[in-house]
Amino acid sequence: MNLEKLTCHEIHDLLKSREITSTEVTSAVISRIESQEPDVHAYITTTFDEALEQARIVDKEIGRGKELSPLTGIPIAIKDNMCTKGIKTTCGSKMLHNFIPPYDAFVIQRLKEAGAIIVGKTNMDEFAMGSSTETSYFGPTKNPCNLEYVPGGTSGGSAAAVAAHEAIMALGSDTGGSIRQPASFCGVVGLKPTYGRVSRFGLIAHASSFDQIGPITKDVTDAALLMKVISGYDPADSTSVKVDVPDYLSYLTGDMKGIKIGIPDEYFAQGIDSNVKSTVLEAINLITKIGAECENISMPHTEYAIPCYYILVASEASSNLARYDGVQYGYRDTSVQNLVEMYSKIRTDGFGSEVKRRIMLGTYALSSGYYDAYYLQAQKMRTLIKQDFDKAFEKYDALITPVSPFPAFKIGEKTNDPLQMYLADIYTVTINLAGLPAISIPCGFSKNGLPIGLQIICKPFDEQMIFKIAFAVEKHLDRAKK
Numbered sequence: 024m025n026l027e028k029l030t031c032h033e034i035h036d037l038l039k040s041r042e043i044t045s046t047e048v049t050s051a052v053i054s055r056i057e058s059q060e061p062d063v064h065a066y067i068t069t070t071f072d073e074a075l076e077q078a079r080i081v082d083k084e085i086g087r088g089k090e091l092s093p094l095t096g097i098p099i100a101i102k103d104n105m106c107t108k109g110i111k112t113t114c115g116s117k118m119l120h121n122f123i124p125p126y127d128a129f130v131i132q133r134l135k136e137a138g139a140i141i142v143g144k145t146n147m148d149e150f151a152m153g154s155s156t157e158t159s160y161f162g163p164t165k166n167p168c169n170l171e172y173v174p175g176g177t178s179g180g181s182a183a184a185v186a187a188h189e190a191i192m193a194l195g196s197d198t199g200g201s202i203r204q205p206a207s208f209c210g211v212v213g214l215k216p217t218y219g220r221v222s223r224f225g226l227i228a229h230a231s232s233f234d235q236i237g238p239i240t241k242d243v244t245d246a247a248l249l250m251k252v253i254s255g256y257d258p259a260d261s262t263s264v265k266v267d268v269p270d271y272l273s274y275l276t277g278d279m280k281g282i283k284i285g286i287p288d289e290y291f292a293q294g295i296d297s298n299v300k301s302t303v304l305e306a307i308n309l310i311t312k313i314g315a316e317c318e319n320i321s322m323p324h325t326e327y328a329i330p331c332y333y334i335l336v337a338s339e340a341s342s343n344l345a346r347y348d349g350v351q352y353g354y355r356d357t358s359v360q361n362l363v364e365m366y367s368k369i370r371t372d373g374f375g376s377e378v379k380r381r382i383m384l385g386t387y388a389l390s391s392g393y394y395d396a397y398y399l400q401a402q403k404m405r406t407l408i409k410q411d412f413d414k415a416f417e418k419y420d421a422l423i424t425p426v427s428p429f430p431a432f433k434i435g436e437k438t439n440d441p442l443q444m445y446l447a448d449i450y451t452v453t454i455n456l457a458g459l460p461a462i463s464i465p466c467g468f469s470k471n472g473l474p475i476g477l478q479i480i481c482k483p484f485d486e487q488m489i490f491k492i493a494f495a496v497e498k499h500l501d502r503a504k505k
Contacts, residue, residue: 026043026047026048026051026052027048027051027052027054027055027188027191030191030240030241030242030245031093031097031191031192031241031244031245031249032093032245032248034096034097035093035094035095035097038091038095039091041085044078044096045078045095046075046078046079046082048078048097048098048191049074049075049077049078049098049140049142050078052098052188053069053071053142055187055188055189056142056143056189059167059187060189062165062170063164063165063167063170063183063184063189064146064161064162064163064164064180065100065145065146065164065174065180065181065184065187065189065190066100066144066145066184066189067103067111067113067115067143067146067161067180068103068110068111068113068143068144069142069143070110070141070142070143071143073110073141074098074141074142077140078096078140081095081096081138081140082096091138092138093137093248093251094134094137094138094248094249094252095138096138096139097138097139097140097191097192098139098141098142098191099134099140099141099142099190099192099193100142100143100144100180100184100192100194101131101141101143101144101181101194102144102145102147102178102180102181102194102196103115103145103146103147103180104151104226104227104229105128105130105131105194105196105226105236106124106126106127106225106226107124107128107131108124108125108127108131110124110141111123112124112144113160113161114147114149114151115146115147115149115150115151115158115159115160115161115177116149116150116373116375117160117372117373117374117375118150118353118354118369118373118374119227119347119352119353120354121353122352122353128224129222129223129225129257129259129260130194130221130226131225133255134253142190143190145164145178145180145181145184145190145193146159146161146162146164146180146183147159147176147177147180147181148177149374149375149377150227150229150340150344150374150378151177151198151201151229151234152177152229152377152381153177154176154177154437154444154445154447154448155173155174155175155176155432155434155447156173156174156175156176156177156180156183156205157173157176157435158375158377159180160375163434164179165183165434166183166431167183167186167187167209168208168210168472168473168474169471169473171433172208172432172433173208173431173432174186174205174208174431175205175208175209175427176201176204176205177196177198177201178193178195178201178202178213178239179208181193181194181205181239182205182206182208182209182213183205183209185209185211185240186210191241192238192240193238193240194236194238194239195213195237195238196226196229196236197215197234197235197236197237197455198229198233198234198235198336198455199332199336199452199455200426200448200450200451202214202237202239203215203426203451203462203476203478204447204451204463204476205239206239206426206463207426207463207478208427208430208431208473208474208476209431210465210474210476211239211240211241211465212239212240212241212243212245212462212465212493212497213237213238213246213462213463214237214238214246214250214460214461214462214463214486214489215235215237215454215460215462216237216250216460216486217235217458217460217483217485217486218232218233218235218455218459219263219264219458220235220254220484221235221236221253221254221255222236222255222256222257222259222263223236223260223262223263224257224259224260224263228339228343229336229339230335230336230339230340230343231339231343232335232339233335233336233339233456236253238250243275243462243464243490243493243497244272244275246462246490246493247271247272247274247490247494248271248272250271250486250490251268251270251272254268264484266484269486271487271490274491274494275490275494276495277494277495277498277499278314278491278495279310279314280314280315281314282314282315282316282420282421282492283315283316283418283420284307284310284315284316284318284419284421284423285317285318285319285320285415285418285419285421285422286307286317286318286320286424287319287321287322287325287415287422287424288319288320288322289321289322289323289325290325290425291303291304291424291425294446294449295425295428296428296429296430296469298470298475299427299429299430299469299475300425302466302467302468302475303424303425303466303475306423306466306467306477306496309496309499309500310492310496313495315492318419320415320419322408322412322453323411324407324411325411327404327408328408329445329446330401331404331405331408331456332448332452332456333384333445334384334397335398335405335456336381337382337385337388338388338398339385340378340381340382340385341381341383341384341385341389342389344374344378344382347370347373347374348366349365349366349369349373354369354372354373355369356368356372377441388401405456405457408453408456409456409458412457412480412482420481421479421489421492422479422480422481423477423478423479423480424450425475425476425477425478426451426475426478427447427448427450427476428446428447428449428450429447430469430473430475431474432447450478454480459480459481459482459483460481460483460484460485460486461478461479461480461481461489462479462489462490462493463478464477464479464493464497477496479493479496
């Protein structure tokens with residue numbers, strides 16, 4: 024039995040019946056990491072010794088009859104921008120190449136309480152800035168589906184780890200599609216929760232009004248299990264919202280009758296790959312056949328999403344990254360002669376080109392004389408984009424779109440053209456601008472055999488509806504394949 028290829032809920036059932044041990048599962052995942060990492064490079068840091076020790080503790084507790092939570096004894100990977108006490112957290116950057124946090128992020132605390140086993144920290148675009156996991160200081164991650172292609176970004180390491188069976192499940196973070204796009208490119212499930220549903224405490228900030236932590240898993244059921252654990256109010260995060268966390272599993276019924284779905288025309292317009300368009304439309308036809316009502320709608324401000332998003336995100340990033348000066352922690356050049364030289368040298372050498380590009384763009388947009396022309400206008404457009412969604416959700420339970428206008432692209436194909444790279448996020452940034460939940464689930468393959476993702480979007484704090492629809496679609500797509 025290839026334990027590393029099982030889902031979380033399958034492993035849980037086997038652990039519960041004592042057919043396998045957590046040590047066996049963890050050892051299988053570690054062996055898989057050791058065999059695949061020379062090619063895939065999904066991880067920056069691995070924690071094998073600690074993971075095996077935790078697995079042995081779990082097995083002893085199971086032997087004493089302790090009740091298992093759904094995540095007990097499950098090996099999980101963590102994107103390397105979430106603080107892990109005593110474990111290096113680099114954000115994929117030279118600036119933090121030696122940073123070891125003295126505390127755990129809220130989601131890490133929750134995972135430990137649930138008995139999950141952390142096997143390592145995954146590779147990512149530097150400070151979560153990119154669309155391909157090629158900007159990492161530690162080198163690019165490759166797509167397990169085809170090693171010549173990118174896994175997507177910025178949570179490419181987490182998506183690749185799950186797709187390559189180097190982890191049973193993983194956590195990523197999503198600022199403008201950074202969970203959903205790599206999930207789509209790698210053929211796994213990735214959920215971006217409602218802003219405020221999952222605490223950002225201990226998440227190293229990229230753009231604070233956009234960032235959200237979410238699950239990357241092998242199927243929808245696992246996403247629901249992981250989402251249940253990491254959700255909840257956290258007083259340490261001022262943006263955390265005190266709302267009840269539903270039992271997501273209870274919504275996995277497979278029933279779609281009476282559900283109304285909007286299909287935004289703007290997400291199927293010029294620029295979309297014909298293979299992506301036809302594959303997503305085929306999935307929508309299947310959704311109609313299983314009981315949902317689908318109608319075409321218009322989201323008129325979608326065309327402004329990319330410039331709006333990148334002005335706002337770069338502005339917030341320029342502010343958030345001002346703290347990295349080499350004084351208290353992180354990279355520091357000891358050869359400098361004075362304070363000004365130290366700041367300049369550290370930030371020049373410590374940041375990569377994409378991070379510096381966004382810092383400069385954000386500083387420019389926030390500067391005197393340009394604030395009203397750029398930042399303020401972008402905030403107004405953000406409101407209009409959110410109003411498009413608000414209006415749509417007055418009539419529809421969900422919206423369905425592609426995740427990306429094209430499948431995974433080749434490594435190095437877009438690195439010299441930032442604007443083309445930014446366009447990879449055109450169908451995902453709108454959701455972050457509006458603070459909505461959305462999921463990517465696999466719905467087919469391109470002519471080159473690369474995965475294509477379907478995006479399901481719902482109103483704020485309606486993740487249960489997302490899971491309901493996603494599970495039904497997953498179930499019927501699996502049947503259609505057979």
